[in-house]
Amino acid sequence: MVSLLIVSTAVLVQELQKKGACEHCQPDKSAWVEVMNKYKLTVNGNALEVDVAPDMPLLWVLRDKLKLTGTKFGCGIAQCGACTVHIDGVAVRSCVLPVSAVSGPVTTIEGLAQGDDLHPLQSAWIEHDVPQCGYCQAGQIMSAAALLSNNSQPSDDDIDQALEGNYCRCGTYVRIRKAVHTAASFYNADKRNG
Ligand code: FES
Ligand code: FES
DSSP states (O other): OHHHHHHHHHHHHHHHHHHOOOTTTSOOGGGGSOOOEEEEEEETTEEEEEEEOTTSBHHHIIIIISOOTTSOOSOSSSSSOTTEEEETTEEEETTSOBGGGOOSOEEOGGGSSBTTBOOHHHHHHHHTTOOSSOTTHHHHHHHHHHHHHHOSSOOHHHHHHHTTTOOOTTOOHHHHHHHHHHHHHHHHHHHHTO
């Protein structure tokens, strides 16, 4: 009885092998093939195309494909702010934004200065010697830049609110706040001087 069962199982396996596959017991290999698409992006004013999976987070595209490593990976779940970039001037967390959902020009920390002219925030950051380890600072500056573009005279509360999702393990918050006020004064002086 047992040997009959073994023989019939062997015959069944042979039959399946001849047929090539059983749709219920063979893995669907098509699911393993990563779908790649071409996406047109404008990053820091440069129009470019990347060939990546649609669900690849923008952060990976920036860092791994475009080698723009100023934007950092912290948590990967939109909780720390290290990966903040601008899409159409709005601060977004690039670690959770699929490249297929990018709907406007992207600006990263590398694109904030105009050639050799630093953004007022970058000058103020230097003046106040803000960074310690520096890891969070690109994200802090990008969030602050989005704030200043909408509010050129932010109060302490405005600054705290705009940057509340940007964490700094080194505790540079007091200097960040001072630097944002200084940048705002540069900003407004620039506007007055035309
Ligand atoms: S890495 Fe994106 S919010 Fe932390
Ligand atoms: S400067 Fe070190 S985490 Fe912010």
